[in-house]
Amino acid sequence: MERESMEVDVVIVGAGPSGLATACRLGQIAQESGQELSVVVVEKGSEVGAHILSGAVFEPRALNELFPDWKDKGAPLNAPVTADEIYYFTGADKASKVPGPFAPKTMHNEGNYVISLGNLCRWLAEQAEGLGIEIFPGFPASEVLYHEDGSVKGIATGQMGVAADGEHKPSYDPGMELHAKYTVFSEGCRGHLGKQLMEKYNLREGVDPQHYGIGIKELWEIDPSKHQKGLVMHSAGWPLSESGSPGGAFLYHLEDNQVTLGLITDLAYSNPHVSPFDEMQRWKTHPEVKKYLEGGKRVSYGARAIAKGGLQSLPKMTFPGGILVGCDAGTLNFAKIKGNHTAMKSGMMAAETIAKAIADGRASDELSEYKATFENSWVYEELHQQRNFGPAQHKFGNLLGSAFAFVDLNIFNGKLPFTMRDTTPDHDTLKPADQCKKIDYPKPDGKLTFNKLDSVFLSNTNHEEDQPCHLQLKDPSVPIEYNLPKYNEPAQRYCPAGVYEVVTDEESGDKRFQINAQNCVHCKTCDIKDPTQNINWVAPEGTGGPNYPNM
Incomplete structure (x- = not known):
């Protein structure tokens, strides 16, 4: 069965903050100039926002530029930050509060808002549709299409109705081709098409490897007497400090x-016994966290990797016929623990570049002028100023790294005459299991702490069971023959959804690697952290994955 095709001016892959900001700005330009632009957004989630997960303390700078009247339009920014608290947990029941003047200035949140990014994306989608943009949720982009000259032609959406054995079911649909003058890739962190494009066009030449963290997040309803609308709390130290793992936590x-x-575990950790999920459960038992949660109810759970390499890890973002924006490129500012404002602005600049190119009669060439636009923007200025934060955390650890950040940012305003580098990719940092301390995680109590499967249930994750596995092993023998003896197969622990198991046959004693793809919350951690890069995450059938209500 042949795929149908559709010709448009711009295809945008992913309805996150960068993709929707791109769409909205294109719609505005079309209205302001009278330029006719046909724009389509494809989104793999069942609805806009279904796969969106972020902290999130939101800096409205880009939103102010995109929609200066966002308050009148009803944008869901309802909790202005009222106070910042930063702690260093020195043990399971001990903490030191960091005085505000001694915190890196990037951790001050005056003028920001505590939000659900999923709800903001739903609102942005409404604005985009009001500007004439077409949005198709439930349609994952599974393939990049190319012209004969090697430039990007567009994308193809995934096939539907393919059985696990590859046979076509009665419901088979071959997907659809979307051909565009320019294609915007805004898939979020570790986009699977973005990864292919970086390799095809050698976009990472001369830059540091991208670095990542895994964020485990929960949403709770708490006792009203304990609630302080707008309070922002961050912590570092325990429990991650016990295994020497960098990272930090938040409660908003x-x-x-x-x-x-939630807890963000830096994926540069070295102890293969570390379980980011269990570290997060343990963190909740600290008195400074538990005091808010006792008597409350957990209502949602999710996980997502974040790209945190910053300026030194940014790839070339343009290539013939397309552009990478937002976290697909890695524009998050880790010194602020914020990436939504930079992602939106990168998309807005892409929209302006694309609209001008189309008005000039161009198509499928390289948008080389975007580089200068980006480097003259406040996004670049911000990332350059705070470029040393992440490498310092890796080199010196959280405590000394934060002290360095205070000197770098508060005293020198990010103008120290050097740029730190971190050239070791996260998948290369694991030590052999027999050289590392085993970690005895406490059993969950079902009130404050929970297990993975109960948590996945709260994420509303679902996939069509009879479909090809979207977690592909390049060599099926590696997990048992290499990863298990050397690293005690870390996929069992770094996955926050119980997708990977090592199962022992009761009769023979043989071990096998089991993939429970139905549980996958699309966090991409396996694609990042597997020590041999043997796991390749690809998009499953449309609408599969989590359905986050308010994350």
């Missing part, structure tokens, strides 16, 4: 007696 007070909380 939303509206309606809700708090959003």
Whole structure:
């Protein structure tokens, strides 16, 4: 069965903050100039926002530029930050509060908002549709299409109705081709098409490897007497400090007696026994966290990798016929633990570049002028100023790294005459299991701490069971023959959804590697952290994955 095709001016892959900001700006330009632009956004989630997960303390700088009247339009920014608290947890029940003047200035959040990014994306999608943009949720982009000259022609959406054995079911649909003058890739962190494009066009030449963290997040309804709307709390230290793992945690007070909380484990950790999920559960037992949660109810759970390499890890973003924006490129500012404002601005600049190119009669060439636009923007200025934060955390650890950041940012305003580098990719940092301390994680109590499967249930994750596995092993023998003896197969622990198991046959004693793809929350950690880069994450059938209500 042949695929149908559709010709448009611009295809945008992914309805996250960068993709929707791109779409909205294109729609505005079309209205302001009278230029006719046909723009389509494809989104793999069942609805816009279904796969969106972020902390999130939101800096409205880009939104102010995109929609200066966002308050009148009803944007869901309802909890202005009222206070910042930063702690260094020195043990399971001990903490030191960092005085505000001694915190890196990037951790000050005056003028920001505690939000659900999923709800903001739903609102942005409404604005985009009001500007004439077509948005197709439930349609994952599974393939990049190319012209004969090697330039990007567009994308193809994934096939539907393919059985696990590759046979076509009665419901088979071959997907659709979307051909465009320019294609915007805004898939979020570790986009699977973005990864292919970086390799095809050698976009990472001369830059540091991208670095990542895995964020485990929960949403709670808490006792109203404990709720402090707009309070922002961050912590570092315990429990990650016990295994020498970098990272930090957050607890933010939303509206309606809700708090959003989570732990970000830097994926440069070296102990293969580390389980980011269990570290997050353990973190909640600290008195400074538990005091808010006791008597409350957990209502949602999710996980997502974040790209945190910063300026030194940014790839070339343009190539013939297309552009990478937002976290697909890695524009998050880790010194602020924020990437939504930079992602949106990168998309807005891409929209302006694309609209001008189309008005000039161009198509499928390289948007080389975007580089200068980006480097003259406040996004670049911000990333350059705070470029040393991430490498310092890796080199010196959280405590000394934060002290360095205070000197670098508060005293020298990011103008120290050097740029730190971190050239070791995260998948190369693991030490052999027999050289590392085993970690005895406490059993969950079902009230404050929970297991993975109960958590995945709260994420509303679902996939069509009879479909090809979207977690592909390049060599099926590696998990048992190499990763298990050397690293005690770390996929069992770094996955926050119980996707990977080592199962022992009761009769023979033989071990096999089991992939429970139905549980996958699309966090991409396996694609990043597997020590041999043997796992390749590809898009599953449309609408599969989590369905986050308010994350």
